[in-house]
Amino acid sequence: MHELLRELRDRAERAADPDSWSYLSRGSGDQRTVGEAHDAWDRYRLRPRVLRDVEDVSTELDLFGHWPSPIGIAPTAFHALLEAGGEVTTATGAAAAGAPMVVSSRATRRLEDIAASLAGPWWFQAYLMRDRSVTAALIERAADAGATAVVLTADTPYVGHRARTAAQARPLPLSDEQALTNMRDHLPAEVDDIWELIDQRADLSLADIGWAARAGGLPVIVKGVLRADDALACVRAGASGIWVSNHGGRQLDRAVSTAAALPEIVAAVGDSVPVVVDGGVRDGYDALTALALGARAVMLGRPVLWALAAGGSEAVGEMLVELTAELRHAMGLAGAACLGDLDRSVVTTG
Template sequence: MHEQLAELRDRAEQVVAPDTWSYLNRGSGDERTVQEAHDAWGRYRLRPRVLRDVSTVTTELDLFGPWRTPIGIAPTAFHALLHPDGEVATAAGAAASGAPMVVSSRATRRLEDIAAAIDGPWWFQVYLMRERSITASLIERAAAAGATAMVLTADTPYVGHRARSAALSRPLPLTDEQALTNMRDHLPADVADIWELIDQRADLSLTDIGWVADVSHLPVIVKGVLRADDAVACAEAGASGIWVSNHGGRQLDRVVPTAVALPEIVAAVGDSVPVIVDGGVRDGFDALTALALGARAVMLGRPAMWALAAGGSDAVTAMLAELSAELAHALGLAGAARLGDLDPTMVTTR
């Protein structure tokens, strides 16, 4: 793990409540998927090119919005548990570094306030809830607030059994007011069990990709894909992007690491849609490996939350800037002046 990330994790653990810390870092089952995530990237070796002009190196890209770096922030819930300003602080940190950010449906600050802190492109993560009208209202609000893409989370028909503590609908330190920040305006009157209404649907299908696109009028990225045939099916059903993810090891345990799934998914979809990846990325070399394998962007979950807890928006900015600088340096040494110069021949497992 990158030294800066290790320091942020240690600082965060000192200031975050123990039950919140467990909620943030635990995985499902025996946590094998969590344990394997980072090591899987380390099994690759780089094959750099020489005699290339790398006097100027850029990490800029355009992916449902212009960014200065392909290293961004994956959707994570309940940032107010980690910092008083919650997602507003995370958003400000991402914006200052020119990094993509995906705002969770379970955000603890109003979408409009988060969007104002970004003042630029961002993506909105969609859970299809049992009460579909609530989901539709959130999608419409996010689009109106400036979201440039929707990220449909497809690997959570229900919450996986989490290790180290009992399964909870939400972490204990969170109040209903915080958890329902963006949903309370859209709840039906006289609801007996609010949490049942906003729980994820278990009957998702490929047709829901089109439904999200129709409601939002925006590109839809399907998150949680680990199989090539699923990736192709999603693209054929209208997905504008595929996100290779195992939900940080928090859903089905013992699934393949994203570093293993990524190459076959990139090969299957070709240039038809961009591919995004998260899971165990902890330094610029992991990011370089993922990008060389065909990912267009690399997203961070827990590291961004460690930074938020440890030092708010400034720490988020510094963390993203450090990893992006490490990526740029590694790009140059690998003989790539820009992200488009990377290709799968530059990495190997042998």
């Protein structure tokens, strides 16, 4: 793990409310998937090319928008648990670093305010809720606010089981007002159980990819894919991108690591759609490995929350800039002047 990330994690744990820290840190089941995430990237080794012109190394890419860096922010819920400004603070840090950001439908600040704090394109993450009209309204709102893609989370028909001690069973220090910031405008006037209404649906199908695309007129990236056959099925159903993710180990425990799943999914979809990955990436070398294995972008979840809790927007921006700088340096040493120079031959497990 990058030394800066280790420091941010330690500072965040000291600064955060203990219940909030537990909620954001823990995984499901015995937390095996969480524990294996970073080690899975560390098993790869690099095979650098020599005598390449790497005087100028570029990390720029075009992916439903133009980005200075392929290292961005994955969607995570309830940033206000860690810092009063919530996702607006996170977005300010992302803007300072020129990093991609994916805004969660469970954000604690209004989409429009988050979008106004970003300097470039952004994506919106959506769950298909039991009341489809709420999901459709949020996607349409995100499109109006400038989102360039929808990330449809597909791995949560049910919330993963997360074992808690008695001390961790207290309610989160988050009001319904905060938790429903972006949903309350779209809820029926009278409803007995709001949380049941906005819970994720368990009857998802491939047809919902097209439904989500029509809801906002935006390309849809399907998030939570860990199998090549699922990736191909999503592409055939109209997905414009595939996101390799195990939800940070918060859903199905013992699920395969994203580092292990990524190569077969890239091989299956080829150049038909871009592939994004998250899960356990903790430094520029992990990012280089993921990009060489075929990912177009690498997203961070918990490290962004560590930075947010430790030092607000400044720490978020510093972390993203530092990891991009480390990636750029590693690319140069590997003989890659641009992201297109990275391919499967650069990495090995031997």
